[in-house]
Amino acid sequence: xxxxxxxxxxxxxxxxxxxxxxxxxxxxxxxxxxxxxxxxxxxxxxxxxxxxxxxxxxxxxxxxxxxxxxxxxxxxxxxxxxxxxxxxxxxxxxxxxxxxxxxxxxxxxxxxxxxxxxxxxxxxxxxxxxxxxxxxxxxxxxxxxxxxxxxxxxxxxxxxxxxxxxxxxxxxxxxxxxxxxxxxxxxxxxxxxxxxxxxxxxxxxxx
Numbered sequence: 383x384x385x386x387x388x389x390x391x392x393x394x395x396x397x398x399x400x401x402x403x404x405x406x407x408x409x410x411x412x413x414x415x416x417x418x419x420x421x422x423x424x425x426x427x428x429x430x431x432x433x434x435x436x437x438x439x440x441x442x443x444x445x446x447x448x449x450x451x452x453x454x455x456x457x458x459x460x461x462x463x464x465x466x467x468x469x470x471x472x473x474x475x476x477x478x479x480x481x482x483x484x485x486x487x488x489x490x491x492x493x494x495x496x497x498x499x500x501x502x503x504x505x506x507x508x509x510x511x512x513x514x515x516x517x518x519x520x521x522x523x524x525x526x527x528x529x530x531x532x533x534x535x536x537x538x539x540x541x542x543x544x545x546x547x548x549x550x551x552x553x554x555x556x557x558x559x560x561x562x563x564x565x566x567x568x569x570x571x572x573x574x575x576x577x578x579x580x581x582x583x584x585x586x587x588x589x
Contacts, residue, residue, distance in 0.1 A: 383409075390416065442513065444489040444506045445471050454478075454487060461485040463520040466575075467510065467539070469493055469527060472564040477525065480572040485523070488513065493531035494538055502538055511542050521549045523578055527563060540583050550581040 383405065385391040390412055397408035415423045439445070440452035447453070454460060464485030468474050474487050490505045502508075513519065522543065526532035540550050553574040563571070 443487045444491060444509065445474055445487060459484075463518055464523065465510070465513065465519055465521070466523040466525050468525050469532075469563070473525065476564045476566070477571055477575065480568045480575070482572045483523075483575050485521075490526075490535065493526065493529075494535045495531045505535075507539060507542070510539065514543060514548060519548055521551060523551045523553065523575070524581060525553045525563065525575070536581060537583070540581060545583070550583075551578040552581050553578045 385394070390409075393412040393415070394405060394408045397403055397411050398405050400408075403411070415426070436448070438447050438450065440447040440455055441450055442455040443452060445452050445454070449456075461484050465488050466474075466477065466483060466485055467488045467490060468477070469490055469492060471489055474489060477483050477487075488506065488510045490507065490510070492500055492505055494500060494502055494505065514522075522539070524536045524539070526535055536550075536552070543550060553571075554576075566574075
């Protein structure tokens with residue numbers, strides 16, 4: 383594709399680096415920005431730069447945050463005895479959108495997947511265990527994808543937690559096996575949280 387402007391071409395190249403954005407979509411976005419009030423385009427650029435420069439990870443739950451501790455962890459009205467364990471920040475936001483869950487979260491940053499070279503040491507599992515030791519946690523809600531990697535992660539975490547002190551629950555499997563939690567509708571997620579079931583630990587080896 384030939385461009386009449388090198389600046390437009392460079393903008394298209396940058397925008398096309400975003401996931402799900404092809405060159406045609408990137409071109410539409412670049413032309414849209416070019417046609418807007420310069421201040422609007424600058425504000426978008428400023429917001430992105432501020433996010434890159436100042437975005438932090440919460441030291442407690444590992445979610446993205448503006449401060450050392452995120453707003454959810456710092457909120458005293460949240461249930462401090464329950465932690466909902468999720469794979470990613472996208473899953474956290476999907477659950478928050480339902481406005482049905484009032485406890486805390488812990489973002490693992492992925493799932494245990496030996497085939498992909500992802501072990502427990504690559505996730506925030508050690509931080510989760512430390513939170514349980516240092517706080518009066520009574521329940522872990524394992525809101526992970528219903529897949530082999532998700533089940534492996536749940537099993538691994540359950541082996542590190544004393545069942546006499548902390549109850550481990552699974553969200554109801556209203557989400558189809560292998561599906562992404564972030565794409566489930568609000569009603570499905572809400573019902574899954576509300577009808578969660580206890581996790582029964584079975585003896586089996588984990589890689």
